[in-house]
Amino acid sequence: MNRTAVAAAVAALVASLATGYAAFRYGMREGTRLAAPAAASSAPAADPLSGRRILYWHDPMVPGQRFDKPGKSPFMDMELVPVYADDAAGDEGVVAISPRVVQSLGIRTAEVVRGALTRQVQVVGNVAYNERELVLVQARVAGFVEKLHVRAPLDPVREGEPLVEILAPEWVAAQEEYLALRRLRTPDAESLRAAARQRMQLVGMGEEAIVALERTGEVRAHAVLTAPVSGVVAELGVREGMNVAAGATLFRINSLASVWINAEVPEAQAAMLRSGRPVEARAAAWPGVTFKGRIQSLLPQVNPITRTVTARAELANPNGRLAPGMFVTVDLGSVAIPHALLVPSEAVIQTGRRSVVIAALGEGRFRPVEVETGAEANGLTEIRKGLESGQNVVVSGQFLIDSEASLKATGARMEGAPAPKVHQAEGEIVSLTSREILIRHGDVPSAGMGAMTMPFLVSGVALPPGLKKGDRVRFEFSIRPDAQYQIVRVAPAGADEHGAHR
Secondary structure, X not given: OOHHHHHXXXXXXXXXXXXXXHHHHHHOOOOOOOXXXXXXXXXXXXXXXXXXXXXXXXXXXXXXXEEOOOOEOOOOOOEOEEEEHXXXXXXXXXXXXXXXXXXXXXXXXXXXXXXXXXXXXXXXXXXXXXXXXXXXXXXXXXXXXXXXXXXXXXXXEOOOOEEEEEEOHHHHHHHHHHHHHHOOOOOOHHHXXXXXXXXXXXXXXXXXXXXXXXXXXXXXXXXXXXXXOOEEEEEEOOOOOOEEOOOOEEEEEEOOOEEEEXXXXXXXHHOOOOOOOEEEEEEOOOOOOOEEEEEEEEEEEEOOOOOEEEEEEEEEOHHHOOOOOOXXXXXEEEEEEEEEEEEEHHHOXXXXXXXXXXXXXXXXXXXXXXXXXXXXXXXXXXXXXXXXXXXXXXXXXXXXXXXXXXXXXXXXXXXXXXXXXXXXXXXXXXEEOOOEEEEEEOOEHHHOEOOEEEEEEOOOOOOOOOOOOOOEEEXXXXXXXXXXXXXXXXXXXXXXXXOOEO
């Protein structure tokens, strides 16, 4: 036996083993033998009820196997299903299933409807200081810190409470000048006194201190700085004994009357939010308490790790319950999409690159439809393209129908692809390599070729042993789509069709 015969025998054995394994895997429970598959061109029978021509029967759970007669499926506990000729001639991918099989498989459908899709947007956020209520306390004149009333950051302070006492030499000079001008009795004395009083205001003396000076005539050398608002000392930049310059920042005070909530909103939902939208927040530290406010702005930056946009909301903070750094749950309210085309979310098959639903066409006919999906909420998915209101889609068992449709479409494409024509000829080998063989041959009428010398590809073909230059051979070849000539089979001119010498 030559190599060609051996290779053919091995291929047949492998195919037989694979078929036997598939039969054992799917038919071991029933213990039945697979029926012979129907020929694609045969029409076994006509349906006695509808008169439709039946091509073959199959099991929808194992759609690749075809049977030439009805009966029990060897794979599942169900009857074989007929496939009709008019189904095969219809739209590609349409699957027909009998009503009994539809019921046994538990296939359920739902209607495509129009309605409002309401999404409840709830995210997490963290509490931060309201930077719009930040107040700086600075030294108006140079001096020395003699007494500090607030000694640690985050200490609470109340409006008007003393913060620090500074020995201010410039205060002494301004007060003495003002007192000297008060005793002056000249026509321009009044304007000079007004200028001196304004100078005391410029070096930081408050109205209360100036009035006390005018009443008592006593010079005060210490400047007492008080808290302009109630809140906490976010930053402390002074200590006792320090020498401070004019304009130095001594305290940063943040009010806690209101706070910011920085809510992390997924970028897919951020487009539905607007400034001024009311929000509610809840903190684990205060169960049962709801803090209300409004969105101030959506910050123009996306977190590259979490793919979220920060929505900044300002909330009232009664009694200072919310402290910066707390985590809160933020309810951004519901967002409604009016007049959306809706299907149950379970009806959508996500394949990664596309979304598919199985449309129920009636009378047991189904077809996969590629759709463009939108928002999803409350078990419903918005369909932007691919379906119309009033259609029915499969919500249970759609994966089996989709597999059947894919197999049917693939089979139709494979059956529709014509096999390349094989031509026969006889000639003499001029040269021979591992890639091609150069043959001087006679006329080939089936290919419209005259006698000539030309190369033929031999890749993937088992050549007879001992083949050499000058041998006469009988060969078969086909013309590939790229206009190359491919050897299908070759044998010495004196051999029979199986490659054995006569």
